Structures are given as structure tokens and as C-alpha cells.
Amino acid sequence: MGFSAHSTAGIAAVLLMAACSHQASPVTDAPAAASPALASVISAPPAETTGGFDGARAYKHVAGLVAIGPHPAGTDGIRRAQAYIIEQLKSFGCPVEEQDFHASTPIGDVAMKNILVKIPSANPNIILYASHYDTKRIDNFVGADDAGSSSGVLVEFARLVCARKNATTIWLAFLDGEEAFNLQWADPDNTYGSRELAASLALSGTLRHVKAMILVDMVGPASPVFKRETNSTPWLTDILWSTASRLGYGKVFIDEKSAIEDDHLSFLNRDVPATDIIDLEVPYWHTTNDTLDKIDPRALAITGHVLIASLPELEKKIH
Ligand SMILES: [Zn+2]
Numbered sequence: 106m107g108f109s110a111h112s113t114a115g116i117a118a119v120l121l122m123a124a125c126s127h128q129a130s131p132v133t134d135a136p137a138a139a140s141p142a143l144a145s146v147i148s149a150p151p152a153e154t155t156g157g158f159d160g161a162r163a164y165k166h167v168a169g170l171v172a173i174g175p176h177p178a179g180t181d182g183i184r185r186a187q188a189y190i191i192e193q194l195k196s197f198g199c200p201v202e203e204q205d206f207h208a209s210t211p212i213g214d215v216a217m218k219n220i221l222v223k224i225p226s227a228n229p230n231i232i233l234y235a236s237h238y239d240t241k242r243i244d245n246f247v248g249a250d251d252a253g254s255s256s257g258v259l260v261e262f263a264r265l266v267c268a269r270k271n272a273t274t275i276w277l278a279f280l281d282g283e284e285a286f287n288l289q290w291a292d293p294d295n296t297y298g299s300r301e302l303a304a305s306l307a308l309s310g311t312l313r314h315v316k317a318m319i320l321v322d323m324v325g326p327a328s329p330v331f332k333r334e335t336n337s338t339p340w341l342t343d344i345l346w347s348t349a350s351r352l353g354y355g356k357v358f359i360d361e362k363s364a365i366e367d368d369h370l371s372f373l374n375r376d377v378p379a380t381d382i383i384d385l386e387v388p389y390w391h392t393t394n395d396t397l398d399k400i401d402p403r404a405l406a407i408t409g410h411v412l413i414a415s416l417p418e419l420e421k422k423i424h
Contacts, residue, residue: 149402160406237283254325
């Protein structure tokens with residue numbers, strides 16, 4: 106994803122600030138553990154304190170995706186990431202569909218795959234949750250935060266909503282090809298998966314049933330700060346941010362604004378209400394420093410807690 110043209114000038118200052126204020130994942134207060142990885146896992150809050158969403162499970166999925174190594178669109182790595190995600194979803198009993206397509210990119214035709222979970226309901230209105238799972242095409246870039254964190258959250262979220270009695274149809278989309286093939290993020294070299302999904306739903310007539318699209322992207326740092334994304338649909342952003350405030354996460358979901366271009370634009374451009382939960386102001390963004398040690402299970406748990414806790418209000422709103 107990228108900052109919009111309006112906010113580009115602020116990036117350097119913002120990143121400098123972030124570099125000063127962000128700290129390494131604080132695992133030192135965790136009880137003694139058998140391995141560093143386990144120490145991080147047990148720093149997640151108990152699932153019963155975060156709406157049943159298990160930050161430790163989400164972290165384990167991030168670790169699983171990072172262990173695959175780099176997985177840009179069209180590579181062997183992403184095929185292993187697809188297998189991992191699909192295996193997890195099926196283990197929860199989620200109905201999984203694969204949307205295979207070909208994208209025309211700066212390096213030629215690339216085979217891509219969106220992974221979809223479509224949880225049926227008597228109510229045909231759809232709430233769509235999405236995360237991209239491809240990593241940026243940079244040597245040795247494993248993308249723990251971008252796109253491991255949000256994909257790990259969405260896999261754990263799937264465990265909850267596939268077993269939940271939902272009042273509306275809920276879809277989850279693991280999107281391919283969000284990242285640009287070129288180093289710079291410039292249209293149309295980005296968001297291949299979300300554009301394909303939105304276009305195919307428009308063609309089939311299903312898009313009019315999608316009443317809300319909630320994107321998660323880069324939700325893993327130790328001190329996450331999510332600003333209200335200004336391209337997004339205000340009422341939808343309000344539901345998430347007010348839920349966060351009610352849960353005591355007002356210092357994570359803050360009222361400051363930021364304009365970010367991301368997969369939600371593919372739906373906003375087709376008049377589907379959409380929003381984006383993202384902390385792009387991290388010093389390791391799109392560098393090989395985006396590694397597992399940057400991921401705090403608590404950040405994943407907070408994000409997941411807000412997703413699951415805001416669902417009843419969202420269901421009421423679009424019923
Ligand atoms: Zn990225």
C-alpha cells in the first residue's frame with residue numbers, strides 16, 4: 106500500500122518519529138520459557154479477555170507464514186503460503202474457495218490466487234473481511250508485519266466466525282498481489298487481487314450484497330497506532346473505532362487521520378463501504394527488517410478483539 110500524494114511529504118518526518126518511539130517487542134516481562142518463540146507467544150493476553158480471539162494462535166500463524174520465507178505473487182513461496190492458509194481454514198471447518206486468475210504485471214503474466222471463505226447465512230447481506238498475504242518482491246523480505254500480521258489475524262478470526270452463528274453472510278478474503286512488482290507503488294501495478302475480486306463480484310451481481318469491507322494490513326507492531334484512514338467510509342470506521350474505545354484501546358485506535366491507498370480502494374471505487382486498519386508508520390516498512398521479532402501478539406489480539414467485538418453492531422447496522 107502507499108500513502109496518498111497528499112501525505113507523501115509527511116512520510117520522512119513520521120518515519121523518523123516512529124523510529125524514535127517504537128521499541129522492540131517487550132517480551133522480557135513474560136515468564137521464563139523454553140524458547141524465545143514461546144516467550145513471545147505467551148505474552149499474548151488470555152483469549153477470554155479478548156472476546157475469544159487468541160493472540161497466541163494468531164502469532165503462531167504469523168510465524169508459520171514467516172517460516173515459509175519470501176512469498177511474492179507468482180513464486181513457489183506464495184504457493185506454500187496458500188497451502189498453509191487453506192490447510193488452517195479447512196481445519197476449522199471453514200468453507201474455502203480459491204479464485205484463480207492471471208494478472209498482467211510489469212514482469213509479465215502472473216498466476217494469482219485469492220483464497221475466499223464464504224460463511225452462509227439466511228441473510229444475503231455480506232460483511233467482507235480482507236488481508237493481502239503476498240509479500241513485497243524484495244530479496245530476503247519475509248514480511249512479518251506486511252502481510253503476515255494481518256493474515257495471521259484473519260486466520261484466527263476465521264476460527265471464530267466459521268463456528269459462530271452469524272446474523273449476516275460473512276466472507277473472508279486472503280488477497281494475492283497487493284504489492285507492486287516495481288519498487289514504487291504506482292497504479293495499476295498494485296492491488297491485483299482486490300481489483301480482481303471486486304470486478305468479478307460486480308460482474309456476477311453479488312457486489313451489491315457486500316455492505317461492508319474491512320481491510321486489515323500491518324497490525325503487528327509492539328505499540329500499534331491506527332489512524333482513521335480518510336479515503337474510508339466514515340460510518341464503518343466509526344463502528345470499529347468506537348468499539349476500540351469502549352474496549353479501552355483508545356490509544357491504539359486514535360482519532361488522528363491519515364490517507365492510505367490500499368486494497369480497500371478497489372471496493373470504495375465501486376461504491377462499497379470500506380475501511381482499513383493499518384499502522385504504516387513503522388521504521389521497518391518494506392525493508393528486510395520486517396521480521397518476526399517486530400510482531401507483538403498483543404497487537405494481534407487487540408486487532409482481533411476489535412474485529413469480533415464490533416461484529417454484532419455491524420450486523421445490526423446492515424441487517
Ligand atoms: Zn507492503
